Amino acid sequence: MTKMNWTPLRNAIGEAAHIVLLPHIYADGDALGSSGALALFLQAQGKQVTIAVEEAVQDKLSFLCTKAGIQFTLPETETPRADLAIAVDVSDYARLGSRKTLFDRAKVKARIDHHGVSGDFAPITVCNPDWAATAEGIYEFLNEIGANWTVPMAICLYTGLVTDTGCFAYSNVRPETMKAGAAMLEIAGDLSWIYRETFENKTKSCIALTAVAYAKTEYEAGGRIAYLQLEAQDYDSAGATDEDSEGFSAMLRAIQGVHVSIFVRDGKNPGQYRISLRSDEASDVSKVAAEFGGGGHARAAGITFVSDKEETFTQFKNRLITRLKEGMNV
Ligand code: 5GP
Ligand code: MN
Numbered sequence: 001m002t003k004m005n006w007t008p009l010r011n012a013i014g015e016a017a018h019i020v021l022l023p024h025i026y027a028d029g030d031a032l033g034s035s036g037a038l039a040l041f042l043q044a045q046g047k048q049v050t051i052a053v054e055e056a057v058q059d060k061l062s063f064l065c066t067k068a069g070i071q072f073t074l075p076e077t078e079t080p081r082a083d084l085a086i087a088v089d090v091s092d093y094a095r096l097g098s099r100k101t102l103f104d105r106a107k108v109k110a111r112i113d114h115h116g117v118s119g120d121f122a123p124i125t126v127c128n129p130d131w132a133a134t135a136e137g138i139y140e141f142l143n144e145i146g147a148n149w150t151v152p153m154a155i156c157l158y159t160g161l162v163t164d165t166g167c168f169a170y171s172n173v174r175p176e177t178m179k180a181g182a183a184m185l186e187i188a189g190d191l192s193w194i195y196r197e198t199f200e201n202k203t204k205s206c207i208a209l210t211a212v213a214y215a216k217t218e219y220e221a222g223g224r225i226a227y228l229q230l231e232a233q234d235y236d237s238a239g240a241t242d243e244d245s246e247g248f249s250a251m252l253r254a255i256q257g258v259h260v261s262i263f264v265r266d267g268k269n270p271g272q273y274r275i276s277l278r279s280d281e282a283s284d285v286s287k288v289a290a291e292f293g294g295g296g297h298a299r300a301a302g303i304t305f306v307s308d309k310e311e312t313f314t315q316f317k318n319r320l321i322t323r324l325k326e327g328m329n330v
Helices: 006-017 031-042 093-105 134-144 152-165 173-190 192-199 204-216 234-239 248-253 283-293 313-326
Strands: 017-023 046-052 082-087 108-113 124-127 218-220 225-230 262-266 272-279 301-305
Touching: 006 108, 006 124, 006 262, 017 031, 031 046, 031 134, 082 093, 093 134, 108 301, 134 152, 134 173, 134 262, 152 173, 204 225, 204 234, 204 248, 218 283, 225 313, 234 301, 248 262, 248 272, 248 301, 262 313, 272 283, 272 313, 283 301, 283 313, 301 313
Parallel strands: 017 046, 017 082, 082 108, 108 124, 225 262
Antiparallel strands: 218 225, 262 272, 272 301
């Protein structure tokens, strides 16, 4: 087991009065839950903490605000120059989005992360791909530092663990992940409601969009690859939002015979596409994603593609599918 060196981060925290935490763009349960648990600890140390997010928090994660008391600040709010900025669950500088300036302006820059394929952009980096979730790293750090665990901290941390492991089901789960989860249950008691909030509790628009998604799913490589592209009109027809399609990549990988799933959505700007990849042991999609300018984990990775004169989306798609087929060992 890799033991991480937390000392530089610990020292940086000791010297900072105002700390800004920066979860990745399109923040998920791990990015927000890890930031929340860390923020509560830092606040208990008398630090002034801002969690600056790129987009409004997804409805299904709003319990982090209502039940754990976490405040997330949107970019339009003026945030003073921080003594310390910590990128949380951010694999790559680009995934700070418009908050790069907040990060750059801070006196000291740090990063806590668990992505295998990642860009080194912070002078203080604690990154361990063995952690199933960044939350597992936060657990290690807070334990090492001797934090007093509270129920709101446990809610945040457990959210990170549950969401990044598919409810402790994925291959990234290790004994340490379960131990961190068990410790949170010791503190907070029954946390099954977090599973219901994040994985069940689907909106009617999500169900409508799921029907569209299954109808539009195509198969490549003799059924070993599932491909789905959803456009704005698909979301509109189901009255759905981006949040409604969050679990779709994993949903496609669950189809019998499918080893790799590709899920494509429109990006924030015209000509921009967000590609989610999921796989089983047949393929390391983080390697493939990295070749296409993206990153992530062996079984869950992503790419942001911008079409231009050099390459259309269709050309990119064909190149990606060909590459995934080549790299598959089934
Ligand atoms: P998701 O498919 O859930 O959006 O992302 C799966 C994993 O891939 C996440 O760990 C995320 O950090 C990574 N990922 C997704 N999109 C991108 C991207 O555009 N660039 C990079 N570097 N990583 C990405
Ligand atoms: Mn994560």
